[in-house]
Amino acid sequence: MSQAPYIDLSSPALKANPYKEFERIRTEDPVHRVTLPGQRQGWLITRYEDAERVLRDQRFVKDARRAFSTEQLEREFPWLKAQEQGGDHQPARIFSRNLLNSDPPDHTRLRALVNIAFTPRMIERWNERIQEIANTLLDAVQAQGQMDLVNDFAFPLPMTVITEMLGVPAEDQLKFRQWSNIIIESSGNPKDAQSRAEPIREFRDYLYYLIKKKRAQPADDLLSHLIETEELGDKLTEEELISMVSLLLIAGHETTVNLISNGTLALLQYPEQKEKLLNDPTLIKSAVEEFLRYHGPLMTATQRWAREDLELGGKQIQRGDYLIVVLASANHDSQEFDHAELLDVTRKENAHLAFGKGIHYCLGAPLARLEGQIAIRTLLQRHPNLQLAVPEQDLVWRPGALIMGLRALPVAF
Structure with missing residues (x-):
């Protein structure tokens, strides 16, 4: 087979304006074979x-x-064998036993154990606390007249919520951000992935320490609940517990950081849409759905492998083929969305794929939606004249094939 065209989905240059390139591919060859880094x-x-x-x-x-x-497994994934034998060849094994990387029946069992904490009814109980956090963060920068929306607001809000839900000490939030950045931003780039082994090991060791501490002093939090479940046996193994907590901590804030910052950027790019939202705050729910579609927090879904030979989009997919669902492209498909290239906070028909579909639909979607709605609504209420503090072309996008997020978003008010 001839060498497929090369593409680096982790490139910040691509992320600065990926939609034109994805439109070209979607039009010319929608199921598109490529060569990726590595x-x-x-x-x-x-x-x-x-x-x-x-x-x-x-x-x-x-x-x-x-x-x-x-x-094939021994040739393509030698670390999997070490993992099965209980070895520590790859510290990244802590991510291999969670919801994100499992299939039924394991996925069904794992999801059931944490699903109760993320139902819309349970998440609604966090409404007042999220509002309190949003106000506190904006109070802290009020006198400055400006802030970095990512670091001063969009990051600490969901990070505070998920660490409080799990029962993680507030003073450890900065550590989690550093570990999360390294893990997420190296996705899709094997060279970067080599440099993340030590931070992942540190992350894993911290989780072991935290779980040991919670075993000795359980509390009314999600981590204590998961530990109790693990101790009952036959429901959650120690490795699954570590993997689950790592996923909840990282996924529990990464997507919402980007939802809040990307959504705010979209409003600043479309001032007439910002005015619509200011004039009618009840549009916040449809606005957040549009932010998820237009400038979603993830550029791609997590990996998929073909379990058997099949046909897709006129192409023959072979067993073992690697597939990357490009959410940033699918959510801009004009065959599905009218005027897909435009932001419309009043959009009614909006079946975007930002949270996925099927059995792997994002567990934290209700929480992310609530956080996004409260954060952006509060931001606009308090700072209706919000504007970019730097030229748009100076904004820098984070690397990594998975996420669509800004390093910083300087704004003035």
Whole structure:
């Protein structure tokens, strides 16, 4: 097979304006074979219809062990064997036993254990606390007349919420951000991934320490609940517990940081839409859905592997093929969304894929929505004249194939 065209989805240069390139691919070759960093071959899934199918169809699996023969696994993923034998060849193994990287029946069991904490009814109980956090953060920068919206507001809000939910000490938030940045920003780039081994080891060791502490002094929090579940046996192993907590901490804030900052940037790019929202605050729910579609927090979904040979979008996909669902492309597909290239906070039909579809639909979607609604509504109420404090072309996007997020968003009010 001839070498497929090369693309680096982790490049900040691509992220500065990915939609034109994805539109070209979506129009010319929507199921597009590419060469990724590290010479891995894969398929970019860029059209909404195909993307939704891959996200829903359980023939596309999250666990590579279900897509390869034993010989292929040993050749392509030598660290998996070490992991099965309980070795520590890869510190990243702490991410291998969570909801994100598992398939039924493990996925069904793991999701059931944490689902109760993230139902809309349970999340609604956090309404007042999220509002309090938003006000406190804005109070802290009020006298300055300006702030970095990412670091002063969009990051600390969801990080405070998820650490309080889990029962993590507030003074450790900065550590988690540093670890999370390294882990997330190295996604899709094998060279960067090599440099994250030590931070991941530190993260894992901290989680072991925290769990030990919670075992000795349980409290009314989600981590204590998960530990209790693990101690009952046959429901959650020690490795699954570590993996679950790491996922909740990282996923519990990363997407919301980008939702708040990307959504705010979109409003500053479309001042007439900002005025609509200011004049009618009841539009905040539809506005947040539009932010998720227009400038969503993730550029791609997490990995999928074909479990069997099949046809997709006119292409023959082979067992073991690697697929990347490009959410940033599917959510701008004009076959699904009218005037997909425009921001419209009043958009009614908005079945975006920002939170995925099917059994892997984002567990934290209700929490992210509530945080986004409260954060952006409060920000506009208190600072209706919010504006960029730097030229838009000076904004820098974070690397990593997975996320769509800004390093900083300087604003003035």
